Amino acid sequence: MLEAIARTFFSPLLVAWLLLVLGDCLSTFCYHVPEHVFGSLHLKTHHSAKKTFRHYAILTFNLQVLLDGLLGALPYLLMAAALWPFSPIGVVGGLLFGQVHVWWRHVTAIGWQTPKPIALLCQVLFITTPEQHWLHHQKTNMGFGDIFTFFDQPARAWMRFLRWIRLYRRYLPV
Numbered sequence: 001m002l003e004a005i006a007r008t009f010f011s012p013l014l015v016a017w018l019l020l021v022l023g024d025c026l027s028t029f030c031y032h033v034p035e036h037v038f039g040s041l042h043l044k045t046h047h048s049a050k051k052t053f054r055h056y057a058i059l060t061f062n063l064q065v066l067l068d069g070l071l072g073a074l075p076y077l078l079m080a081a082a083l084w085p086f087s088p089i090g091v092v093g094g095l096l097f098g099q100v101h102v103w104w105r106h107v108t109a110i111g112w113q114t115p116k117p118i119a120l121l122c123q124v125l126f127i128t129t130p131e132q133h134w135l136h137h138q139k140t141n142m143g144f145g146d147i148f149t150f151f152d153q154p155a156r157a158w159m160r161f162l163r164w165i166r167l168y169r170r171y172l173p174v
């Protein structure tokens with residue numbers, strides 16, 4: 001009985017959604033935002049001016065680009081391991097969606113414009129469109145949440161807090 005409920009509850013779709021939400025959450029708050037404040041790798045690779053689509057979509061063998069991509073993807077892989085017992089199909093589906101979304105959110109670099117119905121669907125599901133992600137490429141303090149837009153506002157607050165820490169640390173007596 002319990003098993004049947006658990007199986008229904010952790011249906012593949014829910015597992016895929018959980019993987020993406022938790023992966024995006026960890027990736028945004030534990031890697032992406034702190035890396036913007038304290039690091040330089042992500043800024044140097046992902047925000048370097050006027051690179052090609054292949055560069056942004058991590059379809060290149062540049063080691064630094066691959067490392068930034070891997071660090072950003074690590075939380076999704078951890079979630080994949082944690083959720084695997086509940087639904088392997090959901091995990092594989094979630095990872096595939098995440099990978100395709102990495103490519104899709106960078107198609108602005110090749111001149112793509114999201115059709116209105118798709119943009120509307122993304123708005124309803126809180127999914128980041130290429131246009132919204134492009135905002136982040138242009139202005140690094142907005143457009144957070146690689147996959148989900150609801151992480152944008154809390155990520156901005158987290159960024160302000162970490163910047164304050166960075167500033168405060170500078171004036172700490174050593």
Ligand SMILES: [Zn+2]
Nearest residue numbers: 046056133137
């Ligand atoms: Zn990007």
Ligand SMILES: [Zn+2]
Nearest residue numbers: 042046136140
């Ligand atoms: Zn960034």
